[in-house]
Amino acid sequence: MEKPLKTPPVYAITSVDHALRIASMLQLEGSLTVADAAERLGVARSTAHRLLQMLVYRDFAAQGEDRSYRAGPVLQLAAHSGSEISRLRTAALPHLQRLVDAIGESANLTVRAGTTARFVASVECSQALRVGNREGMVFPAHRTTAGLLLLADLSADELTEVYAAATYAYEPQTRPDLRRLRVELTRIRKAGFAVNNGRSERGVVAIGVPVRGAGRRVVAGVSLSMPSVRYDRNHLPGVVAALQKAAAGIEQDLTPLDG
Template sequence: MDKPLKTPPPYAIASVDHALRAATMLQLEGSLTVTQVAERLGVARSTAHRLLAMLVYRDFAVRDENRVYRVGPVLELATHSRSLVSRLRTAALPHLHRVVDRLNETTNLTIRTGDTARFIASVECDRALRVGSREGMVFPAHRTTGGLLLLAELSEEELAEVYASEHYRDRPQERPDLGALSAELKGIARSGFAVNRNRSERGLVAVGVPVRDAEGTVQAGLSISLPGTRYDPLDLQFLVSTLQAAARALSADLAGTA
């Protein structure tokens, strides 16, 4: 049996959520000021300062002599990994904002590590009913649109290695049906896009396309997430074409910064 879907807590604690999001931003981006954190979280500078001070106290962040906050030892990633993620994220953000401006739905960029997918950038739309930011969150790859797009690039042998039974010896219920997953991924590879209904969270639909580098290798998944009540299959072609245009523009930017 598969791992249960992620469900937002019924009584979210805003201060905890803000602290976790601030820590995630530092981990993904490397360095931020109090003002930048305040703007991103939509809180007062004094609130952002208190959040960052607590992260420093717990070694999730450090503050340098210029009052710039950087990721601390608890969250520090390998330098090369952070550099790649930072470059992807920096290049993607303007394109994510343009997709949000056009579609008015929350837009995400996702990478894959093994059998997990991580949201490295997320821009929320301004609708009252919307999907919240997924930035920094980690899901099973086969449960996310971006993860499916990245898995679809693997050969049968590579896919079997990712989901080898020995990797799930202590959690067999989390291993997907490899036959069904392989068939689904072949369909995604043929179509060039993925649609995810209720797989990562109930009531959520996501549509995504791959982002490729100059050699044609998929680097990330670009997707929108929206409430299922607002999704109309008749809009799918327009959603996909909009995302594909953004993905091509992002790929060109990545080639220019390589």
């Protein structure tokens, strides 16, 4: 028996439907201009522009220097592997909680999509002064601890390719100096951890280590974030050791599924 055609919901919301259709176009077909979107949807350009701007705001789209739109970090992550992100979260959450219990600071798991880093899991500590839940937030990768760890796993050619394709639609001034970035990534690669002191957010220090998946490639970064007033450099070796233990636990929990 043939499956019946889908029927629209009784209380269909046209604007939501339009936004979802644009998101599908961006993910499946590539870049799109305001004029393209307006023609495909049969709406005014002003309406298409508002829809695209909302998708940009929620990271489903990104606008390039040529004013066209492309799939944003959320759609890029979905295309990369939604199931992989889900597996990472499931494996990481118990270890993030143990980190919080052991160190008393908020813990995060972060992945990379292009030149951006997205927090996909977060566990807050219970201290009154703390770094809040970061889940779902997106930052330039070179400004976050885990983002730097993920970039450090790229070869020189891969790094060049990633930044050659970037548009910096949100903040063009945030484009990094690749020469200086390469030097920093070499240092991080050798150290095996990264420290971010106020780079992504003023008054916040984050310390992170890589999480490796199949083929020993870095698939995520696990980090602890704390107010800078509580950061003590003398405690760094102990914090890094706790992070490495958590990363090893996440990797072990991923291994049966990778094998």
